[in-house]
Amino acid sequence: MLDYRLFKTINDFFASGQHDKARHLLMEVQSRCIALRDEVSMLKIRLKTLEDTAFLAENLHLKDGFYWLTANDVRQGPFCPRCYESEGGLIRLERSQKGLHCPYCHAVYPGIRQEAEYQDGATVRHARIIPFAR
Numbered sequence: 001m002l003d004y005r006l007f008k009t010i011n012d013f014f015a016s017g018q019h020d021k022a023r024h025l026l027m028e029v030q031s032r033c034i035a036l037r038d039e040v041s042m043l044k045i046r047l048k049t050l051e052d053t054a055f056l057a058e059n060l061h062l063k064d065g066f067y068w069l070t071a072n073d074v075r076q077g078p079f080c081p082r083c084y085e086s087e088g089g090l091i092r093l094e095r096s097q098k099g100l101h102c103p104y105c106h107a108v109y110p111g112i113r114q115e116a117e118y119q120d121g122a123t124v125r126h127a128r129i130i131p132f133a134r
Contacts, residue, residue: 066093066109082107 006029013022059070066078069090076092080102083091093100099110 060090080105080107 006025010022010025010029013019013025056069061068061070062081065081067081067084067090068075068077069079070076078093078100080089080091080093083089083102083105089104091102091104093109094103096108098108101108
């Protein structure tokens with residue numbers, strides 16, 4: 001914890017001509033500030049992790065054996081159940097001729113419909129590539 005009375009003491013040392021003592025106290029205040037800044041950074045990371053965990057707990061759903069993430073009223077997925085349950089990773093499954101497969105753990109889920117569906121039943125539309133004019 002930073003003691004703000006040290007600033008007055010430092011000022012008094014400078015005013016009385018005791019520059020070495022003032023510099024020593026300034027270095028101590030500096031090291032305390034760095035330690036506090038590191039602690040704040042660590043706490044921000046922990047808070048972000050907790051917020052992300054709470055978000056996933058609210059918005060990640062298991063349906064038909066696959067994980068789906070709902071964010072801003074858009075359903076995203078499906079995500080690999082093996083990766084999520086073993087390592088906590090959200091790896092989006094890719095379509096192949098065999099069904100769906102995970103690009104990370106290489107699990108294959110055969111017999112799954114080729115087109116994922118939104119909650120309202122509409123099929124996913126693929127983006128169209130529009131070439132730029134030269």
